[in-house]
Amino acid sequence: MNKIYKVVEYFYLVIAVFFVFETINNWNENPGRAYLFLSFVAVSVFMFFFRRNFRKKMESRSKK
Numbered sequence: 001m002n003k004i005y006k007v008v009e010y011f012y013l014v015i016a017v018f019f020v021f022e023t024i025n026n027w028n029e030n031p032g033r034a035y036l037f038l039s040f041v042a043v044s045v046f047m048f049f050f051r052r053n054f055r056k057k058m059e060s061r062s063k064k
Contacts, residue, residue, distance in 0.1 A: 019041045023041065
């Protein structure tokens, strides 16, 4: 089960990279949409660290 959590955790980074690419593509054409994608990047990176912290807590609890 821990491997699934690791995959999902890194999936958020993949999503963040995708939205960085979309932000760069939309920066000059539609700045409002670019800022929306930039906020998705921030949320995805936050979720990566949140899920990582949660997974490590679960691992430490299961070792006891």
